[in-house]
Amino acid sequence: MHEFKINSISALLELISKTKKEGHTLYFRGQKRQYETIMPSIDRDGLLESEDKLFKEFIIRNPDEFKGQRSTFEILTKMQHYGLPTRLLDITTNPLVALFFAVESDNETASESGDFIIYAIPDRFIKYYDSDTVSVVSNIVKRPSNKLDISKIARKLSDQESKEQWINRFNRHTHIKYLLHEIKDEKPYFSHVIQKDHLQSIWCVKPLLNNRRIIKQDGAFLLFGIDGTKRKLADYKKAEFQPLRYQVENKVELREQLELLGFSKDKIYPEMDTTADYLKDKYKKS
Secondary structure (H helix, E strand, O other), X not given: OEEEEEOOHHHHHHHHHHHXXXXXXXXXXXXXXXXXXXXOHHXXXXXXXXXXXXHHHHHHHOHHHHOOOOOHHHHXXXXXXXOOOOOEEEEEOOHHHHHHHHHXXXXXXXXXXXXXXXXXXXXXXXXXXXXXXXXXXHHHHHOOOOOOEOOOOOOOOOOOOOHHHHHHHHHOOHHHHHHHXXXXXXXXXXXXXXXXXXXXXXXXXXXXXXXXXXXXXXXXEEEEOEEOEEEEEOOHHHOOOOEEEEEEOOHHHHHHHHHHOOOOHHHHOOOHHHHXXXXXXXXXXX
16 A cells, blocks of 8 residues: 555546556556455455356346357456456546545445555556457356366476467367367357466456446456466466555545536446435435
């Protein structure tokens, strides 16, 4: 956690202007308290072990929601929207949206500092929803936790082995063959080549703007690969970009300022039940 504290919108904008880097794009995340880690929800409570079951059971119970949908990434974004733990982490292109989440409050976090996270992501790690790399990493979700382990596959067999020979050998690995099968079910034209580094990276993905919440929140996602084995998510420490974390103070005043700028709960969460709750709180007599 950096010593710099965000206590005004002007301080936030000053911080962002100092963080810009050529060849990188800034993305943001806000949390109402300072959690120990900034990881996807699938990484909690031992759920990663049953990720493939969660994915399939959710579809079994809601078949009409996913009828005709073949993109695993798009299925994951819908599951994330409904609160199912996934290997996605919500981020935004709009720092004021992230600040809104950092100053959100409930009875438990009213007196706690918020958490504002900046990601300066190299442009080569930013992909669109339909990219082949996104298909590769998204389809990890379908494999059982003990059926995707590449930790023992060395980078090179010998100095005489070319990069192309190594890639071919990697793709002949049984676990990779099964992953290829999952990918080709989604993309029949997919070439029979998976890069090991792609599986072990964290990717920023620009999603389809196909629901109101993503649109209102200027949403994007971090998609986490694996760390050698499916039993572990890709690690920030090995990634090409690190989260920069800042403490958020003065939450009540910042909430009021954000509302004046149009960042209120009913705008960020545009569903009707949220709008109803917002209006009840706004007009009830104290």
